[in-house]
Amino acid sequence: MLNDVIFGQYYPVRSFVHNMDxxxxxxxxxxxxxxxxxxxxxxxLAAVTLFLIVAVLASRVPFGRVLRSVKMILFLIIFxxxxxLFFYAGNELxxxxxxxxxxxxxxxxxxxxxxxxRLFLLVMGTSVLTLTTxxxxxxxxxxxxxxxxxxxxxxxxxxxxxxxIALRFIPTLMDETNRIVAAQKARGANFETGGLIKRxxxxxxxxxxxxxxxxxRAEDLGDAMDARCYSGAKGRTKYKKLVFTWRDLVGxxxxxALIAGVVLLNVYLGGKFxxxxxxx
Amino acid sequence: xxxxxxxNVKFAYREGEGSYAVxxxxxxxxxxxxxxxxxxxxxxxxxxxxxxxxxxxxxxxRAIVFGLDTADEKNTFEIxxxxxMVFQNPDNQTVASIVEDDVAFGPENIGLPREEIGRRIGFAxxxxxxxxxxxxxxxxxxxxxxxxxxxxxxxxVLPKIMILDESTAMLDPKGRREVMDVVKKLNKERGMTVIxxxxxxxxxxxxxxxxxxxxxxxxxxxxPREIFSRxxxxxxxxxxxxxxAYISKxxxxxxxxxxxxxxxxxxxxxxxxSLQKA
Ligand SMILES: Nc1ncnc2c1ncn2[C@@H]1O[C@H](COP(=O)(O)OP(=O)(O)OP(=O)(O)O)[C@@H](O)[C@H]1O
Ligand SMILES: [Mg+2]
Numbered sequence: 001m002l003n004d005v006i007f008g009q010y011y012p013v014r015s016f017v018h019n020m021d022x023x024x025x026x027x028x029x030x031x032x033x034x035x036x037x038x039x040x041x042x043x044x045l046a047a048v049t050l051f052l053i054v055a056v057l058a059s060r061v062p063f064g065r066v067l068r069s070v071k072m073i074l075f076l077i078i079f080x081x082x083x084x085l086f087f088y089a090g091n092e093l094x095x096x097x098x099x100x101x102x103x104x105x106x107x108x109x110x111x112x113x114x115x116x117x118r119l120f121l122l123v124m125g126t127s128v129l130t131l132t133t134x135x136x137x138x139x140x141x142x143x144x145x146x147x148x149x150x151x152x153x154x155x156x157x158x159x160x161x162x163x164x165i166a167l168r169f170i171p172t173l174m175d176e177t178n179r180i181v182a183a184q185k186a187r188g189a190n191f192e193t194g195g196l197i198k199r200x201x202x203x204x205x206x207x208x209x210x211x212x213x214x215x216x217r218a219e220d221l222g223d224a225m226d227a228r229c230y231s232g233a234k235g236r237t238k239y240k241k242l243v244f245t246w247r248d249l250v251g252x253x254x255x256x257a258l259i260a261g262v263v264l265l266n267v268y269l270g271g272k273f274x275x276x277x278x279x280x
Numbered sequence: 281x282x283x284x285x286x287x288n289v290k291f292a293y294r295e296g297e298g299s300y301a302v303x304x305x306x307x308x309x310x311x312x313x314x315x316x317x318x319x320x321x322x323x324x325x326x327x328x329x330x331x332x333x334x335x336x337x338x339x340x341x342r343a344i345v346f347g348l349d350t351a352d353e354k355n356t357f358e359i360x361x362x363x364x365m366v367f368q369n370p371d372n373q374t375v376a377s378i379v380e381d382d383v384a385f386g387p388e389n390i391g392l393p394r395e396e397i398g399r400r401i402g403f404a405x406x407x408x409x410x411x412x413x414x415x416x417x418x419x420x421x422x423x424x425x426x427x428x429x430x431x432x433x434x435x436x437v438l439p440k441i442m443i444l445d446e447s448t449a450m451l452d453p454k455g456r457r458e459v460m461d462v463v464k465k466l467n468k469e470r471g472m473t474v475i476x477x478x479x480x481x482x483x484x485x486x487x488x489x490x491x492x493x494x495x496x497x498x499x500x501x502x503x504p505r506e507i508f509s510r511x512x513x514x515x516x517x518x519x520x521x522x523x524x525a526y527i528s529k530x531x532x533x534x535x536x537x538x539x540x541x542x543x544x545x546x547x548x549x550x551x552x553x554s555l556q557k558a
Contacts, residue, residue, distance in 0.1 A: 010377070012415065136381045168377045171419040217372045223335055224373035224430075227365040228386040229357060229437060239384035239397040 009069070011131040016247055017059035018132045022141030024248035025129050031255045032125045035262050036118055041272045044265040045117055051258045052124055059132045069127035070120060077119050084112040094276065106276055114272050135167040137240060144242055157233035169217070176213055180206050281346070283441050283473040284309040284332055284363075289341035290496075291327050301327040303496035304341070311440065312471045314464070316484035316504065319493035320518035325477045328493065329443050332475065333363040346440065361390060363441040364434035368449050370426035374418045379410070379429055382418060386437040397436075404432035408462045424455025428462055435466070441473040442466065448478060460486060481508070481522040485542055492517055508542055 017025070032051070039045045056066055070077075088108030097104040130138070143160035150156050181191065184205050191202050284307070291302040302324040309315055319325050330336040331343045334350040345363055348355040364386075367373050376382040380401050387397040405411045408428040418426055427447055434442060444463065448456040460483060466472040476487060484490045490507045492500035494517040500507050507514070508525050521529065524544040532539045537554045541547035 010417075012417075134381075135377045164377070165375060168375060172371050217369075220367060220369060220372035221375070223330070224365075224367055225375065225385075226335055227333055227360060227367075228433060229360045229389040230385070231357065231389065235391045237388050237391050237393065237397070239381070239388055239394060239401075241394060 009127070009130055010134045011059075011061045011065060012134075013060050015058060015060035015132065017055060017128065019245070020132075020247045020251055021242050021244050022133050022137040023144050023242055024244060024251060025133055026138075026141050026145060028251050028255050029126055029129045031259065033122060035255070035259050036121050036125070038259065038266065039118075039262050040266045041269050041274060042114070042117075043269050044262040045114070045121065047258065047261045047265060048121055051254065052121060052128075054254070055125070055128050059128055061128070061131045066124055066127055066131065069131075070123050073119075073123055077116050080119070081112050081116045084108065084115055088112070107273060110272055110276065135164055137242070139164040139167070140238070140240060140242060157236075165221070172217075173210070173214065177206065177210055180209050281311045282308055282344075283311045283313070283346060284475075285342075285344040286328075286331070286338075287342045287344070289328075289331055289338040289343055291324075291331060291336055292339050293327075295339070300339070300496050302331070302338075305493075305496070305498050307491065307498060307501075309441075309473060309475065311473050312467070313489060314467045314474045314487045315476065316487035316490040317475060317477045317493060318479075318481070318484055318490060318507075318519055323493040323517075324496040325493055326445050327496075329365065329445050329475065329477060332441070332443055333365050334359045335365070357390075361437055362439050363443060364437055364439035365443040365445065366427070366430050366434055366447045368446040370423060370430050370450070371419075373430050373433070374426070377417055377419070379405070379416050379418055380414045382429060383433045383436050386433055390437060400436040400438070401432075404436040405429075407435055407466065408432045409458075422455060423451045424458040427451060427455065427459050431459070431462060439472075441475065443475045443477075445477045446479065448480065448483065456480070456483070481520060481525075482543075485522055492519065494518075505542060509540075 020028075032048070035048055035051075036045075039048055056063060085108050086102045086104060088103070088105060088111055090105075090107055093103065093105035093107050095103060095105045096109075133141070139160045142163065143156055146154070146156045146159070184202075185191070189202055189205060191199065194202070286305050286307040288304050288306050289302060290300045290304055292298075292300050305324075305328060317325050317328070327336060331338055331350065332345060334343075334345075334356045337343075337351050343350040345359045348359050350356070350359055374382050375385050383401045383404055384397050387400045392400065401414070402411070405414055408431050410425065410428050410432060413421065413425065413429070418429055421429065430447070431442075431444075442463070444459075448459050451459065463474055463476065464486060467474045474487075476483065478484060485504045485508070487504055490500070490502065490504045491498050492507060492514070499517060500510070500513065508521055511521050511525075511529065514521065520526065522542055524547040525542045528538050528541045528547050528550070531551070536551075537557075538547065538550040541550050
């Protein structure tokens with residue numbers, strides 16, 4: 001399961017979203033994130049959620065699969081949520097419970113739910129991108145979007161190549177890590193118990209062989225790339241060409257509608273605490 | 281036509297001191313030949329192979345590939361186009377996360393137009409029998425399949441020589457068979473020149489010619505049958521006979537009227553024949 005960490009989690013089916021241009025998808029994700037941060041009340045977040053649901057349906061990736069990506073940062077969400085819940089500062093709070101400097105207020109509850117909701121939408125949305133875009137088009141998209149930087153001699157092609165190779169090697173190195181861990185366990189290494197320092201020390205005999213092997217692999221890969229006539233960006237062509245299609249136009253229109261909707265909902269339905277006035 | 285000519289090549293990984301990984305090899309490989317290279321660990325096989333496609337440049341002597349000297353940097357690109365190389369570990373020669381993107385890497389590097397790259401991918405995957413896996417993820421394939429993808433990646437550049445450096449070493453018997461079948465087919469049907477480095481003597485039997493290396497030198501050169509009939513010499517160079525040949529030799533020494541079989545099938549036939557006579 002570790003293999004699915006953020007990248008390398010491409011879900012290979014054909015769908016409307018899969019067939020969109022990766023450059024468009026990257027820009028859409030940025031716009032989507034903007035929408036999330038613009039949203040200032042629950043109605044606006046609900047609009048973003050609606051958009052997310054449409055996007056997931058159009059991607060034909062099962063919801064469970066998209067949710068899995070949230071599971072991986074669940075800890076982070078819970079952690080920030082708890083901090084937020086008890087240490088929310090503000091004036092004129094509707095206090096529910098108080099003990100020394102820890103205060104639990106309705107505002108904190110709302111704020112926490114809001115924050116967790118945002119994080120959730122953020123992760124779900126970005127994982128739709130990585131689930132529907134294979135690493136090569138993804139890096140091609142990034143490369144293409146960064147092309148203007150070539151102008152200031154920024155090594156865009158090399159950066160994109162490094163990224164796609166890194167993505168490609170994640171599963172390989174994960175397998176390797178598991179093998180080394182198993183090998184060290186067989187030699188009596190203990191990764192499960194002991195204090196922080198002891199555990200950190202136990203990582204060293206895993207990290208060192210992993211590094212050694214990674215360097216070996218890098219050397220082999222360099223040879224293999226040379227042998228396959230690699231000689232940098234010049235004179236190189238691309239098999240997969242990126243083209244915008246009507247799908248990207250549809251996506252752009254939907255996102256424009258989303259942002260407009262979020263702004264309107266913000267303006268007309270007040271801030272996130274407005275619902276408190278209705279109840280308290 | 282002569283595909284590869286090595287003229288007294290030497291190679292030292294560290295300049296200065298007199299220890300050569302390859303120490304004065306002269307070798308000529310004709311176009312269309314299938315040459316197996318044998319030799320114990322550290323005998324210089326990989327070093328030799330890397331000199332053929334200009335990954336390493338001879339410290340002394342010359343390496344000529346289809347008339348081009350590898351020492352001239354201007355030739356490097358052409359040489360690598362005509363001499364492809366498949367390595368031992370399939371995981372370390374895959375650059376992309378999708379089969380077709382990986383196979384496309386070589387054609388992209390030589391600057392082919394898109395349509396042609398598409399055709400080459402189709403051709404190369406077809407040649408290794410992996411067409412059905414065009415959009416698969418290499419990391420989920422079996423070892424033999426991965427190695428066939430690596431071969432396809434090299435094939436897509438349409439090389440005239442294919443060097444395989446222990447490309448079957450990490451595979452199970454089935455995977456080894458798959459790779460060997462693909463390579464033999466390329467050799468027979470497309471006249472591909474093959475230089476096949478291996479530790480498996482049974483694989484060497486499938487070649488037209490076998491070369492044995494020892495301490496950086498070529499010490500034996502002939503048909504696999506010639507080489508394997510000189511078993512004492514082989515032993516001296518740290519090599520064993522193919523299993524069937526070994527058993528056959530022992531049976532003959534024990535007085536059974538067999539001899540000269542190198543492959544398991546031949547040996548079985550001989551044994552059956554001798555049993556029927558008895
Ligand atoms: N990168 C390197 N740096 C320094 N010495 C090396 C390097 N690679 C190989 N050698 C040395 O050169 C000699 C020949 O190595 P080479 O890899 O060519 O042998 P080989 O026949 O391919 O062995 P194997 O069967 O183990 O693959 C060995 O003594 C080895 O230690
Ligand atoms: Mg070797």
